[in-house]
Amino acid sequence: MNLTRRLFVRGAAAVVALMALPRVLLAWPAKAFEAKSTSDAMDALYGGTEATESSAVVLGAPDIAENGAVVPISVSCSLDKVESISIIVDKNPSPLAASFDLGPGAVADVSTRLKMGKTSNVIAVVKADGQLYSAQKEVKVTIGGCGG
């Protein structure tokens, strides 16, 4: 095989590999999402694990989730100046599931659907006016949502 051709092929392969690299999101808190425990995730996301349990944080989750692949979760909060809302599934391989940053005008009321591997506490963490508040609820899962 002639050398220039080989070089060209190598170069082309390198370019393709470079282009295939995922675009890294700067704002995405990778460390928090990769954390393997609730406290590590909290620490990475908020720089602390202390959250006051508060009745102002309303976590909507089913008592029993028949299908762990789709568990409807909603979080609302009656406090003022809510900056962010995070949802943590304690027993998932990576507990942090979602984190919402609220901009001006956004109401502290979000809902989505999550996957749960097994029965676990679901924790909602709300950051309002610089303070952390939380609420939690156990959701029983009959069929897991991871793998399958």
Place this chain on the structure above:
Amino acid sequence: MASGIRIKAKLTGDQVEVKTLMKHEMETGTRKDSKTGETVPAHYIQEVKAEINGNVVMTANWGPAVSKNPYLSFNVNGAKAGDTLKISWVDNKGETDSAETTIS
């Protein structure tokens, strides 16, 4: 390519309730293919952005624990009829999708 995002925006007073469904596999990276036994690589939405008239009103950071074909609903104050609502996402492979609707 047609957008895989569906948006419903309902205005009540000056508060808009946004419901959206996004088409996405949301692979966790831990699931094994039942035929080949190989791990299916992770492929999930990392960031969802909601903008009204170009101003970001909410940013959602997601991990792979969000369900397949994600559903998201949220509310925004201070919206009015005729405002443009844009939803866009970026996944961990750098793929993106976006959709726009007019609030009415």
